[in-house]
Amino acid sequence: MEPAVRRTPLDTDEKVRAISSFSTLVARHLAESGRFRVSADTPEMVELFQNVARNVGDVLGRPVVSYANGRYIVITYGEE
Numbered sequence: 823m824e825p826a827v828r829r830t831p832l833d834t835d836e837k838v839r840a841i842s843s844f845s846t847l848v849a850r851h852l853a854e855s856g857r858f859r860v861s862a863d864t865p866e867m868v869e870l871f872q873n874v875a876r877n878v879g880d881v882l883g884r885p886v887v888s889y890a891n892g893r894y895i896v897i898t899y900g901e902e
Contacts (some may be wrong), residue, residue: 831866840870845877848897852878852886862895871895 832840851858862868868890875897878888885900 828865832870837870837873838851841873841877844871844874845881848874849878849881852882852899857896857898859894859896861891861893863893868895871897877879 848858851871860871862871872888872895875886875888879895879900885902886897887900888895889899890896
């Protein structure tokens with residue numbers, strides 16, 4: 823039996839950098855395919871990518887929504 827993975831929560835500075843970095847990536851994926859999907863199996867990761875979705879929507883000037891199911895989060899364009 824393998825030991826459980828222990829994750830260290832991101833500090834405030836790391837969260838800010840992650841949101842900034844992931845926002846660029848997510849915006850590029852939305853422009854190319856209209857959606858972005860990533861593993862988000864913890865509440866912290868879901869919150870992080872929800873913040874990314876809000877940031878991308880602000881940057882692109884159009885609605886962006888996110889859907890999480892406990893394993894993945896999908897970010898896509900919302901209805902205008």
